[in-house]
Amino acid sequence: MSFTWWRYPTRRFAVDGLAFSVSSRARGDGLHSALSMQGVAQAADHTPSLGPESVRNHLLRVTLPDGRLLEVELGYMGLWTTGIVARVNGVLVYESHKGRVPIYPEKYQSTAVQHSSFGEIVKAGQSAQGTHSGVFARHNRLPFAIDVATGLLFYVIAKMTDLQTAALVGVVVGFGLVAFQRITKIDVTGGLALFGILMLCISAGLAVWLNDEEWIKLRGTITGLIAASFFIIDGARGGPYIGKGLARYMPYSDIHAGRFAIVMGVIGLFMAALNYGAAKLLTTDNWLFYKTFVDNFIVIGLVLLAMRYARTKPTV
Known part of the structure; x- marks a missing residue:
């Protein structure tokens, strides 16, 4: 397991009374994220430090008890922090940064993509x-x-x-x-x-x-x-x-x-x-x-x- 260099703030929100949290951390092999429901891990994603895959947002999915699909999109909100957008069946239910969608910093995208992971x-x-x-x-x-x-x-x-x-x-x-x-x-x-x-x-x-x-x-x-x-x-x-x-x-x-x-x-x-x-x-x-x-x-x-x-x- 690679060494954790940085832990980003955990994002917490609720849907129909269910508590969700999304954690993300930078390791030697890239960015790792995890989605938990009621304290139980449900989904995880990972992107490498460099290469074409490094600039995509993470997508974390879990099926709610009533059958609806919760999708959480996680990505960078700047060089030092990450943010999320959560949707249930495509309908927005939570934003960590109001009115903003997470995206890999544009000025670093070309450098990251051009280098291999x-x-x-x-x-x-x-x-x-x-x-x-x-x-x-x-x-x-x-x-x-x-x-x-x-x-x-x-x-x-x-x-x-x-x-x-x-x-x-x-x-x-x-x-x-x-x-x-x-x-x-x-x-x-x-x-x-x-x-x-x-x-x-x-x-x-x-x-x-x-x-x-x-x-x-x-x-x-x-x-x-x-x-x-x-x-x-x-x-x-x-x-x-x-x-x-x-x-x-x-x-x-x-x-x-x-x-x-x-x-x-x-x-x-x-x-x-x-x-x-x-x-x-x-x-x-x-x-x-x-x-x-x-x-x-x-x-x-x-x-x-x-x-x-x-x-x-x-x-x-």
Whole structure:
């Protein structure tokens, strides 16, 4: 089962004294919706994140006790919310947004339709005898899960002890993961083991050198600036190492490694600046929450936005 990224407001209404609710949530594989009557699930629908199917509205149907047909149409009412329209035998009985019909945001429709869904990408990668898409499907889930797990570990240890201890434990766990990968040949670092070792060494040195809570909070900014510099330098050379390594883990086979490395470097600079602002403006507890539960999701959003640029090959 895929991870739920966002839960939209539940829409509730009644028909002939019967209570209905419609829930919707965004997951890694697309938008999911469900219709319940009197608290009992009756119908569900799903559309993928990308591809022609992604822009259609959901249609949820249930037969009422008297034999009439209730149809609920669910779709986007904007970028951050969904809405419904309910009809009984074609007659309107409820609107979540008066006078409005749900529809996928027009300015994003062409982008969504032109790209294949994740499932289609995986199939294409398999049929193409191991393109980058297939590699992404097999390997990217474990590194991402480990990133999330190590972030949670840092959060728990920091709450139980202090930032210095959490930083040192994070470094030890990082080296342990790299050693595990070298012994088992199971990819847990996302294809950049040597680069990861280098950054761990830098991180370890900073954790020992910057033996102060405020400076520990800025460690992410310092390592971010260093990593971003490596990315941009690699990208300027065409992305032969870092750009190429990361491109393997994206769900597209036409990513230009050089451009991808440069755009990731720019994102690194931006995230370093955000961390600096968070470290200076937020309390330690609030910064810790930001670093654990917000930072990675901002990066994911920026990478998705930047992918269009990374996929555009330079004119020869």
